[in-house]
Amino acid sequence: MMKIKMEDSLSYRMELREFGKTGEKVSRIGVGTYYDVGWMFLARFGKRSDPEGKVRAIRTAVENGVTLIDTAEVYGSEDLVARAIEGFDRSSLFIATKVWITHMSYDSAIKACRRSLKRLNMKYIDLYQIHFPSPVGNMEGTLRAMEKLVDDGLVRYIGVSNFNLRQLKDALGLMKKYDIVSNQIHYSLKHRIPERDIIPFAEKNGMAILSWYPLEHGDLVRDDAYPSDLLTDLRKRYPGIRASQIALSYLMEANSNVFPIPRASNPDHVIENIESVKYTLSEDEINRLKQIFST
Numbered sequence: 001m002m003k004i005k006m007e008d009s010l011s012y013r014m015e016l017r018e019f020g021k022t023g024e025k026v027s028r029i030g031v032g033t034y035y036d037v038g039w040m041f042l043a044r045f046g047k048r049s050d051p052e053g054k055v056r057a058i059r060t061a062v063e064n065g066v067t068l069i070d071t072a073e074v075y076g077s078e079d080l081v082a083r084a085i086e087g088f089d090r091s092s093l094f095i096a097t098k099v100w101i102t103h104m105s106y107d108s109a110i111k112a113c114r115r116s117l118k119r120l121n122m123k124y125i126d127l128y129q130i131h132f133p134s135p136v137g138n139m140e141g142t143l144r145a146m147e148k149l150v151d152d153g154l155v156r157y158i159g160v161s162n163f164n165l166r167q168l169k170d171a172l173g174l175m176k177k178y179d180i181v182s183n184q185i186h187y188s189l190k191h192r193i194p195e196r197d198i199i200p201f202a203e204k205n206g207m208a209i210l211s212w213y214p215l216e217h218g219d220l221v222r223d224d225a226y227p228s229d230l231l232t233d234l235r236k237r238y239p240g241i242r243a244s245q246i247a248l249s250y251l252m253e254a255n256s257n258v259f260p261i262p263r264a265s266n267p268d269h270v271i272e273n274i275e276s277v278k279y280t281l282s283e284d285e286i287n288r289l290k291q292i293f294s295t
């Protein structure tokens with residue numbers, strides 16, 4: 001059984017952070033496995049471009065210290081995650097997937113989870129998330145199903161995704177036995193709105209935030225997304241820092257409870273993203289970024 005590499009053989013130290021108040025420690029950066037709408041649509045018909053490359057990219061993340069992997073039943077990538085982690089110690093990984101809005105009733109959510117487990121080739125899911133708030137308001141049934149899945153040992157923790165503050169508070173009020181441990185939201189330097197309410201609320205209540213679009217779907221990987229004087233100053237202090245690494249480092253350094261989940265299908269991108277953990281931005285640098293990318 002292969003172990004996840006930590007500091008022994010890496011050029012950086014992959015810090016593990018507490019995932020909300022679960023008591024679990026996971027890599028402070030994760031990896032996402034949503035490719036795009038077209039890819040997801042074709043995946044339904046068994047037509048996926050370069051699945052092998054995607055397996056390689058996810059595996060590269062795990063080989064380089066990432067323990068947090070995010071997928072969803074609609075992404076068409078759960079089985080790729082299963083293949084990417086073959087041979088690794090399952091207990092050292094934190095696998096997150098999501099139930100889609102068409103499976104929100106109690107029975108549908110239970111069945112959807114069982115199907116995800118089959119595709120993931122796993123006995124349990126670490127984090128089972130409600131992908132979007134229910135458009136038809138049957139949240140209670142979904143949450144009861146999530147609690148039953150925890151009781152049955154098929155799910156370890158319950159999370160939500162794309163919930164605004166009101167929806168999050170409503171959902172928390174409906175929980176009977178377990179907590180909602182995380183919310184997965186759109187959060188990047190270019191989209192800092194969650195810093196106004198969701199992130200402070202999560203921090204105060206011991207909840208983790210998974211940030212999707214942390215690179216703004218590629219916009220923040222280019223130098224021209226940042227003022228040149230900022231880049232010059234940062235590169236004096238951190239020689240070689242890449243634009244993508246500034247974006248990811250900001251999310252991790254400005255908050256204690258945020259786990260970015262950049263997706264990359266290119267293993268070189270995966271490594272570049274992971275290596276952002278090498279950079280510890282100062283408070284002044286974080287404030288400067290806040291001034292440039294205002295909410």
Ligand SMILES: NC(=O)c1ccc[n+]([C@@H]2O[C@H](COP(=O)([O-])OP(=O)(O)OC[C@H]3O[C@@H](n4cnc5c(N)ncnc54)[C@H](OP(=O)(O)O)[C@@H]3O)[C@@H](O)[C@H]2O)c1
Pocket residue numbers: 031032033034035070071131161162184185211212213214215216217218219221244261262263264265266268269270272273
């Ligand atoms: N909960 C939700 O509703 C929701 C919605 C959207 C996304 N998500 C999750 O969040 C994850 C991330 O979102 P995302 O994939 O759309 O956006 P993203 O991570 O912000 O950006 C991904 C794009 O950036 C490129 N890229 C990544 N690292 C790079 C690097 N170091 N240098 C240059 N280019 C780089 C990727 O190219 P390559 O692929 O070619 O490497 C890809 O085109 C998803 O995979 C998914 O797990 C969740």
